[in-house]
Amino acid sequence: MSESKGLIKSHLVKKYWMAFTGLFLCLFLVGHLAGNLQLFIPGYSGQLQFNEYAVFMTTNPLIKIMSYVTYFSILFHAVDGLVISIANKKARPEKYAYSKPGNNSIWSSRNMGILGTVILVYIVIHMQNFWYKFKFGTPPHMTAEDGVSPLLQDGTAVKGGIVENGEVMLNGENMGAVMGDLYTIVLESFQNPIIVAFYVLGMIAIGFHLVHGFQSGFQSLGLRNKKYTPIVSKLGYAFAVIVPLLFALIPIYMFIAA
Amino acid sequence: MSQAKGLNLTLKIWRQQNAKSKGKIETYQIENISPDSSFLEMLDILNTELIDKGEIPVEFDHDCREGICGSCSLYINGEPHGPGKRITTCQLHMRSFKDGDTIYIEPWRAAAFPIVKDLIVDRSAFDRIQHAGGYISVNTSGNTVDANATPIDKHDADEAFNSATCIGCGACVAACKNASASLFVSAKISQYALLPQGQVEAKDRVLNMVKQAEKEGFGPCSNTGACEVECPKGISLENIARMNREFLAASIS
Numbered sequence: 092m093s094e095s096k097g098l099i100k101s102h103l104v105k106k107y108w109m110a111f112t113g114l115f116l117c118l119f120l121v122g123h124l125a126g127n128l129q130l131f132i133p134g135y136s137g138q139l140q141f142n143e144y145a146v147f148m149t150t151n152p153l154i155k156i157m158s159y160v161t162y163f164s165i166l167f168h169a170v171d172g173l174v175i176s177i178a179n180k181k182a183r184p185e186k187y188a189y190s191k192p193g194n195n196s197i198w199s200s201r202n203m204g205i206l207g208t209v210i211l212v213y214i215v216i217h218m219q220n221f222w223y224k225f226k227f228g229t230p231p232h233m234t235a236e237d238g239v240s241p242l243l244q245d246g247t248a249v250k251g252g253i254v255e256n257g258e259v260m261l262n263g264e265n266m267g268a269v270m271g272d273l274y275t276i277v278l279e280s281f282q283n284p285i286i287v288a289f290y291v292l293g294m295i296a297i298g299f300h301l302v303h304g305f306q307s308g309f310q311s312l313g314l315r316n317k318k319y320t321p322i323v324s325k326l327g328y329a330f331a332v333i334v335p336l337l338f339a340l341i342p343i344y345m346f347i348a349a
Numbered sequence: 350m351s352q353a354k355g356l357n358l359t360l361k362i363w364r365q366q367n368a369k370s371k372g373k374i375e376t377y378q379i380e381n382i383s384p385d386s387s388f389l390e391m392l393d394i395l396n397t398e399l400i401d402k403g404e405i406p407v408e409f410d411h412d413c414r415e416g417i418c419g420s421c422s423l424y425i426n427g428e429p430h431g432p433g434k435r436i437t438t439c440q441l442h443m444r445s446f447k448d449g450d451t452i453y454i455e456p457w458r459a460a461a462f463p464i465v466k467d468l469i470v471d472r473s474a475f476d477r478i479q480h481a482g483g484y485i486s487v488n489t490s491g492n493t494v495d496a497n498a499t500p501i502d503k504h505d506a507d508e509a510f511n512s513a514t515c516i517g518c519g520a521c522v523a524a525c526k527n528a529s530a531s532l533f534v535s536a537k538i539s540q541y542a543l544l545p546q547g548q549v550e551a552k553d554r555v556l557n558m559v560k561q562a563e564k565e566g567f568g569p570c571s572n573t574g575a576c577e578v579e580c581p582k583g584i585s586l587e588n589i590a591r592m593n594r595e596f597l598a599a600s601i602s
Binding site: 101102103104105106107175178179181182183184185186187188189190191192194195196197200201203303306307310311312313314315317 | 361363374424426427428453455458459460461524526527528529559560563566567568569570571572573574575578579586587589590591592593594595596597600
């Protein structure tokens with residue numbers, strides 16, 4: 092006799108997707124952070140390791156699939172969030188004349204839409220800064236320690252090789268694609284204090300978003316009990332502080348270290 | 350015995366003639382209010398003064414004045430049921446305020462709770478949500494089985510009772526930034542979901558009650574937790590998680 096098919100047009104289903112994509116993006120943050128922490132390795136070896144990692148990330152088919160899942164999650168999370176925000180506003184057309192929301196809820200929990208919008212703008216600019224430049228621009232290429240011989244993507248140095256359109260040429264013969272130098276793009280970007288400040292602000296927004304979002308995701312999916320929820324709550328706070336903090340230290344470190 | 354000094358207060362009260370008219374905040378001065386009087390008694394005093402002056406008294410909902418019926422509402426100084434915790438407006442006393450205070454008194458604000466007059470809102474949306482599934486079907490044709498004949502885990506029984514203490518006042522909706530009724534709906538679902546008697550209709554109950562709440566125009570839940578803080582009966586967010594679980598399970602099975 093059940094005439095209602097819950098999965099169609101329900102606020103709750105939108106919340107499930109919000110939670111599911113959000114928690115997936117938390118996993119993405121961990122992976123992204125683990126990769127980026129290599130930027131803390133000093134000297135040529137750090138530069139080489141990071142650029143080898145960049146080759147892996149841009150060529151591995153499994154990573155490719157994951158990257159599309161991530162892009163989709165970000166877009167879905169944003170659009171779903173917008174739809175939910177509109178429904179939120181619609182449910183209270185006339186505001187209170189006097190309200191003290193701080194007495195019963197944290198600021199983050201009431202401003203996820205604003206924080207999300209800031210983060211979306213951050214992601215677009217971040218992608219333009221690195222991903223777009225590396226993929227569609229003419230990025231610098233990686234050389235062997237002599238500073239002259241270009242490196243192939245597998246790390247082989249080509250003595251006397253020259254780089255043309257991203258390919259290493261030796262005596263007119265194509266030796267293969269050159270290893271791009273994403274490390275230098277990152278290093279040069281973070282010499283600009285405005286960009287450094289922008290990245291730090293972006294991470295603060297992500298931190299506040301996570302303070303509420305992490306544990307809220309579990310609640311939306313109904314994953315709550317007396318034993319584990321206090322742990323999830325504490326883990327959420329730790330995640331919201333540690334992950335954005337480590338991310339934010341990268342531009343600061345590169346600005347100071349260079 | 351020395352009597353406590355009376356309070357002089359400025360009241361900013363939402364006045365609205367009827368559902369269709371446009372309302373506004375009106376300012377009233379009231380003097381020498383005993384700190385021992387209840388908030389509703391203070392409004393009674395105001396109304397007596399207004400009637401004496403030939404003005405129209407302020408309409409507000411109330412019934413038992415014992416914190417049980419769920420009739421009284423009022424969004425007082427930015428919080429449902431005022432500054433106290435775990436109390437309804439009728440249990441709020443003027444000693445919670447200081448002499449010279451300005452007190453804002455507004456109705457619950459939600460698309461699903463249209464204003465009837467002044468501070469009274471139409472909460473029949475809650476009744477319709479209940480009708481959509483907040484019951485169990487029992488054959489009462491003369492051979493009814495004693496409810497106590499069914500053994501129930503003490504913990505589950507206590508939890509079900511905690512959920513059943515919801516008086517349906519609507520403070521959760523009033524407190525929520527999205528005017529979501531999730532705490533109310535989930536309490537009404539939980540009180541049956543936790544008991545064996547509620548299992549037969551469990552699936553339809555959660556699907557139909559959630560659907561009805563959305564149809565009434567209550568917003569989505571943002572998990573801010575404001576409802577739990579403001580609920581006069583201390584209904585836990587645990588209920589909302591249970592509702593979310595049950596709805597998900599019922600939707601995909």
